[in-house]
Structure formats: C-alpha cells, structure tokens
Amino acid sequence: MAKIVRLEPIAQESSVQTNSNLLSVLLNKDLDVLKECGGRGMCATCHIYVQQGMEALTPINRREQRTLEIITSCRQNSRLACQARVQAEGVVVELPPGMYVNSLQDIEDLIGRRADQDLLHPITGETLVEAGKLITRSTLRQLEDTSSFKVGEYFRQTTDY
Incomplete structure (x- = not known):
C-alpha cells in the first residue's frame, strides 16, 4: 500500500510503497542526490532531516548510526534516505540546504x-x-x-x- 511523503522546503508530496526507502522518493522527484555508496548507508550523500513521522520509519541500524556520527550537520532528526524505510503515513522530510x-x-x-x-x-x-x-x-x-x-x-x- 502506498504512503505519502512530504518534502520540505520544496513543498512537494510523493507516493511511495510501504517499505520503500526515502531515497526512492528523492530520486522520483529528480533531486540531485549523489548516492556515492550505492545506497549502502556509508557515504552520507543522501542525508536528510525528518521533521515529522520518525516513528513511521524503520529504526536506525548500526551502519547508519556510524555514518551519521561523521556528518558535521547531523541533528537528532537526521537520517540517511537510503536506510530509512517508510512504514506508515505522516513522514515529512526536510532536505538539507545546499x-x-x-x-x-x-x-x-x-x-x-x-x-x-x-x-x-x-x-x-x-x-x-x-x-x-x-x-x-x-x-x-x-x-x-x-x-x-x-x-x-x-x-x-x-x-x-
């Protein structure tokens, strides 16, 4: 079943299948995401902030946590789009500026x-x-x-x- 994910500050919404990752949402919107590690959670080039709905995503795994630790712009609501899988409605993603x-x-x-x-x-x-x-x-x-x-x-x- 499809879930709706909202992207800020561009004020766009995208539909994604349950258990698909947030990276697929970014790529569907033709956003410039490098995905240097091929979606393995090791490069941080798909770093995003979750404004709402952190509980609607899969939990952070060990590899993602290690990668987030090296990001200087990391916050409490940081996630790697390639690792965060959508499980429920209500996810609002903030794209890092730049x-x-x-x-x-x-x-x-x-x-x-x-x-x-x-x-x-x-x-x-x-x-x-x-x-x-x-x-x-x-x-x-x-x-x-x-x-x-x-x-x-x-x-x-x-x-x-």
Missing part, C-alpha cells in the same frame, strides 16, 4: 565565482562554501584529501560487521 560537490572538476570550474547555494562536502556534509561567498582554490585543498578517502575502508576499521 548541493553536494560531485567532483574536484566541479569546483575548479567555479573558482572565482560566488556560490549560488551552499556547497557541501561529499562525505561529511560539511559546508565547504556558503551561498554568496567566493569559491577559491582553498576549497579544492579541502577536497583533495577526500579524493583518496575510501568510505568502505573507513567503516571496516571503525565497526565490525
């Missing part, structure tokens, strides 16, 4: 311009450049360490699956 950086090339192309919206780190969700601020070469340096960062290896070292 856009995740897809690659170093994306930043190189924007150096010297002002960010239209917050640019977010692809793994931690940390704001690299705030909306309206100048994009500089230092932003590239913040990401260079990430290019060799292996999400799966990090989690194998920090948890025992």
Whole structure:
C-alpha cells in the first residue's frame, strides 16, 4: 500500500510503497542526490532531516548510526534516505540546504565565482562554501584529501560487521 511523503522546503508530496526507502522518493522527484555508496548507508550523500513521522520509519541500524556520527550537520532528526524505510503515513522530510560537490572538476570550474547555494562536502556534509561567498582554490585543498578517502575502508576499521 502506498504512503505519502512530504518534502520540505520544496513543498512537494510523493507516493511511495510501504517499505520503500526515502531515497526512492528523492530520486522520483529528480533531486540531485549523489548516492556515492550505492545506497549502502556509508557515504552520507543522501542525508536528510525528518521533521515529522520518525516513528513511521524503520529504526536506525548500526551502519547508519556510524555514518551519521561523521556528518558535521547531523541533528537528532537526521537520517540517511537510503536506510530509512517508510512504514506508515505522516513522514515529512526536510532536505538539507545546499548541493553536494560531485567532483574536484566541479569546483575548479567555479573558482572565482560566488556560490549560488551552499556547497557541501561529499562525505561529511560539511559546508565547504556558503551561498554568496567566493569559491577559491582553498576549497579544492579541502577536497583533495577526500579524493583518496575510501568510505568502505573507513567503516571496516571503525565497526565490525
């Protein structure tokens, strides 16, 4: 049976089958979600906030909890859209403001311009450049360490699956 999920601040609703994850809702709305880990709950690029209906979602599992711990913008109502499965009505999701950086090339192309919206780190969700601020070469340096960062290896070292 289908459930309705509301997306804020874009004020849109989407229908999703019971036990489908919130990531499918985001992708159905053509939202820019990187899903770098392929929906395994390890990269945080589908991080969202649940404004209402946390009890209508499946509980947070251990892997999701570990990933949420590394997100600098994590709150009590944070979830990974790929891990949160809709069980009942009443879910309202708040999308984090900003856009995740897809690659170093994306930043190189924007150096010297002002960010239209917050640019977010692809793994931690940390704001690299705030909306309206100048994009500089230092932003590239913040990401260079990430290019060799292996999400799966990090989690194998920090948890025992």
